[in-house]
Amino acid sequence: xxxxxxxxxxxxxxxxxxxxxxxxxxxxxxxxxxxxxxxxxxxxxxxxxxxxxxxxxxxxxxxxxxxxxxxxxxxxxxxxxxxxxxxxxxxxxxxxxxxxxxxxxxxxxxxxxxxxxxxxxxxxxxxxxxxxxxxxxxxxxxxxxxxxxxxxxxxxxxxxxxxxxxxxxxxxxxxxxxxxxxxxxxxxxxxxxxxxxxxxxxxxxxxxxxxxxxxxxxxxxxxxxxxxxxxxxxxxxxxxxxxxxxxxxxxxxxxxxxxxxxxxxxxxxxxxxxxxxxxxxxxxxxxxxxxxxxxxxxxxxxxxxxxxxxxxxxxxxxxxxxxxxxxxxxxxxxxxxxxxxxxxxxxxxxxxxxxxxxxxxxxxxxxxxxxxxxxxxxxxxxxxxxxxxxxxxxxxxxxxxxxxxxxxxxxxxxxxxxxxxxxxxxxxxxxxxxxxxxxxxxxxxxxxxxxxxxxxxxxxxxxxxxxxxxxxxxxxxxxxxxxxxxxxxxxxxxxxxxxxxxxxxxxxxxxxxxxxxxxxxxxxxxxxxxxxxxxxxxxxxxxxxxxxxxxxxxxxxxxxxxxxxxxxxxxxxxxxxxxxxxxxxxxxxxxxxxxxxxxxxxxxxxxxxxxxxxxxxxxxxxx
Amino acid sequence: xxxxxxxxxxxxxxxxxxxxxxxxxxxxxxxxxxxxxxxxxxxxxxxxxxxxxxxxxxxxxxxxxxxxxxxxxxxxxxxxxxxxxxxxxxxxxxxxxxxxxxxxxxxxxxxxxxxxxxxxxxxxxxxxxxxxxxxxxxxxxxxxxxxxxxxxxxxxxxxxxxxxxxxxxxxxxxxxxxxxxxxxxxxxxxxxxxxxxxxxxxxxxxxxxxxxxxxxxxxxxxxxxxxxxxxxxxxxxxxxxxxxxxxxxxxxxxxxxxxxxxxxxxxxxxxxxxxxxxxxxxxxxxx
Numbered sequence: 009x010x011x012x013x014x015x016x017x018x019x020x021x022x023x024x025x026x027x028x029x030x031x032x033x034x035x036x037x038x039x040x041x042x043x044x045x046x047x048x049x050x051x052x053x054x055x056x057x058x059x060x061x062x063x064x065x066x067x068x069x070x071x072x073x074x075x076x077x078x079x080x081x082x083x084x085x086x087x088x089x090x091x092x093x094x095x096x097x098x099x100x101x102x103x104x105x106x107x108x109x110x111x112x113x114x115x116x117x118x119x120x121x122x123x124x125x126x127x128x129x130x131x132x133x134x135x136x137x138x139x140x141x142x143x144x145x146x147x148x149x150x151x152x153x154x155x156x157x158x159x160x161x162x163x164x165x166x167x168x169x170x171x172x173x174x175x176x177x178x179x180x181x182x183x184x185x186x187x188x189x190x191x192x193x194x195x196x197x198x199x200x201x202x203x204x205x206x207x208x209x210x211x212x213x214x215x216x217x218x219x220x221x222x223x224x225x226x227x228x229x230x231x232x233x234x235x236x237x238x239x240x241x242x243x244x245x246x247x248x249x250x251x252x253x254x255x256x257x258x259x260x261x262x263x264x265x266x267x268x269x270x271x272x273x274x275x276x277x278x279x280x281x282x283x284x285x286x287x288x289x290x291x292x293x294x295x296x297x298x299x300x301x302x303x304x305x306x307x308x309x310x311x312x313x314x315x316x317x318x319x320x321x322x323x324x325x326x327x328x329x330x331x332x333x334x335x336x337x338x339x340x341x342x343x344x345x346x347x348x349x350x351x352x353x354x355x356x357x358x359x360x361x362x363x364x365x366x367x368x369x370x371x372x373x374x375x376x377x378x379x380x381x382x383x384x385x386x387x388x389x390x391x392x393x394x395x396x397x398x399x400x401x402x403x404x405x406x407x408x409x410x411x412x413x414x415x416x417x418x419x420x421x422x423x424x425x426x427x428x429x430x431x432x433x434x435x436x437x438x439x440x441x442x443x444x445x446x447x448x449x450x451x452x453x454x455x456x457x458x459x460x461x462x463x464x465x466x467x468x469x470x471x472x473x474x475x476x477x478x479x480x481x482x483x484x485x486x487x488x489x490x491x492x493x494x495x496x497x498x499x500x501x502x503x504x505x506x507x508x509x510x511x512x513x514x515x516x517x518x519x520x521x522x523x524x525x526x527x528x529x530x531x532x533x534x535x536x537x538x539x540x541x542x543x544x545x546x547x548x549x550x551x552x553x554x555x556x557x558x559x560x561x562x563x564x565x566x567x568x569x570x571x572x573x574x575x576x577x578x579x580x581x582x583x584x585x586x587x588x589x590x591x592x593x594x595x596x597x598x599x600x601x602x603x604x605x606x607x608x609x610x611x612x613x614x615x616x617x618x619x620x621x622x623x624x625x626x627x628x629x630x631x
Numbered sequence: 632x633x634x635x636x637x638x639x640x641x642x643x644x645x646x647x648x649x650x651x652x653x654x655x656x657x658x659x660x661x662x663x664x665x666x667x668x669x670x671x672x673x674x675x676x677x678x679x680x681x682x683x684x685x686x687x688x689x690x691x692x693x694x695x696x697x698x699x700x701x702x703x704x705x706x707x708x709x710x711x712x713x714x715x716x717x718x719x720x721x722x723x724x725x726x727x728x729x730x731x732x733x734x735x736x737x738x739x740x741x742x743x744x745x746x747x748x749x750x751x752x753x754x755x756x757x758x759x760x761x762x763x764x765x766x767x768x769x770x771x772x773x774x775x776x777x778x779x780x781x782x783x784x785x786x787x788x789x790x791x792x793x794x795x796x797x798x799x800x801x802x803x804x805x806x807x808x809x810x811x812x813x814x815x816x817x818x819x820x821x822x823x824x825x826x827x828x829x830x831x832x833x834x835x836x837x838x839x840x841x842x843x844x845x846x847x848x849x850x851x852x853x854x855x856x857x858x859x860x861x862x863x864x865x866x867x868x869x870x871x872x873x874x875x876x877x878x879x880x881x882x883x884x885x886x887x888x889x890x891x892x893x894x895x896x897x898x899x900x901x902x903x904x905x906x907x908x909x910x911x912x913x914x915x916x917x918x
Contacts, residue, residue, distance in 0.1 A: 255917065310733065313734055321711060346701075478672070482641075482695070484688075494688070
């Protein structure tokens, strides 16, 4: 944490010091039943209310309740909040809140040297220490000597604060995360108002529970205020964000409202066919809430039925969308190919998770790029777009819809677990700034309708709405005759139609923004990224440029086709560094498409995002 | 407006073998549609893959020839988007009872309003004669040269046990009965399954036209009460003859009935935009 200025706490009766710092990273960690995600969310909401910039990293097991006290059962939530613009949840935390020995064990390597560790001392007993694999109690030996350790008997203190309330012991125990949150709120001079209101609403039907949680949080706050161990309170000022109305948003939330907005911009209702899968499911939940706003959600019996229903809805005249993660893409591939042949608008959301196979469902990766690019039989090009931050999902959702409708093609919206669940502030856009999406419907005419007649510019066919007299037509997965769409085995026709569909996708490059170079437009090194690595690359390049190192950054939102100036950009640099959370998939495409360009990969498949320092280190090696 | 059978003729001629049972079904369907006052643009025919699934190419309506086993998910998504259309899904026994049977079970319990015609020939025809989910026990086919070791699936009891609200079976050579059942299925407000015996003249020498002509009995003519579920199970499992007719029809509400608000107009044509009050409420919840 950067110490900007300090002042003695003149309004503070215990004369505690108050220090203003520019940015702080906190990690809350506990059992999956300890409410760490909720605690982190509340801290995040408060950061939003107080006008900080922030980025979050929820990191939780796939099991709803892994065995209590064990290492695999640890759930954590990291947030960086700041008075300046940031894009990552922070490499290492200034503060770790560890609710049990397992949480300490799993997260200790994530804490900065001299950072603070707040532990629930109450549960550091022999059984829990053994479950977590501590041979000796780390609170008693020298394990934590490089940290400021705040040992808090959270369970006892929480019980004590709630002893006058008519609650069962198990209910009291569940309030201890709010006691811990109260301590952290005090430490960073946060208001309790937002969380107090949230608790009261959340437990409106059980006021005694609401009351207990509020009491526990206040008790934690007061404990921190009076304990002699904590002599310093910190403050993080408001970030200098552009004026406007902001809210906290996750990538999946932004995608959901982005697609609703896109449908409205196109004058189309939205059909979402989906099957539950981590980490895409909450897009279904969010959309299901909005059925009164031109949204129909359909929970299908499986992944294939989900994409099938979306294709059927698109043929029927709605904007058909399906959402899943990598394993679901495997199942949907045949149907996506049908939409390629039938040339219907279809959006396929792929929230990538760690694979292969079932992999690590709640962990992030970027390993589906080549799958969505090539994973279908035959010559089957489709468009691919990828958001780079949680809030960017809104904009890229609209772009996915624009391309699907304009070009009558499947478009993959390639998100990532980290983008999906991570949150950041989002400035609400002005509706009038969002461009309308033009839809070209077929109209019945004097001559028979030709479903595969194409727009000379985009090469897209027209969308015919069934029910219209005179537009009766039959299409499907068998090779299509040019113009009529009748089944055709004509060799020349097949070649022509495949060429046309490829050219249609290529022409998308004329309808998307060119790639932008941040930094020098030519030189020794360009860092080329895509999707959710944006934050880490952005901050690494910014840090190095602050040291007067010469390095540039280009980030791709459009992966197929590439922006048409990408080749020109790449050829202006001696080397291209491509950091990816896979083993080199964009690198593979770049080498194939732009031979002669010198590329170097930075690759990681650990289910975790890049740390800024990892990217920095690699850049230093190459400069 | 009224339409005639010839309006439903399409200039692409069927590519089925001469004598294929599917001709009877196509002819019956083309007669049934205008007889219930449907015009060509009112009808959507969706199919899977197989000989019988080529049918949408031979009838002048809206049509989508989809993937093996996937006609029903696509038909259901279509129907929800554009529910004023009459949706007819077609396919074979491999398509509907083999690779696509999972979708069939869910379509039947879900009960979206459509008619599903299965041209059941107890063989895989387009792939030149392998055993199918409805091939008889011990039947010799290319893939079971020593006899089929599996028991055939009974589509009727599967349907009755899955909550299907309209369960029927007919031999496609009995066109009058076929038209009558198709008419009733289209009018039935929910998912209707019609299993049709549609003989494959090339690869199945057991389940032939002759075989069905000699063995089928119309249970509706024998006094079966289609509202009696247990009687339906009994008729569907009779071994003394091959039963046809409407086995079961219930008045359970279709899926769309639970969505009256969203389905008042076809979804694709819903009015978009929100009122000032809705906007205020949304923003209060949102920010």
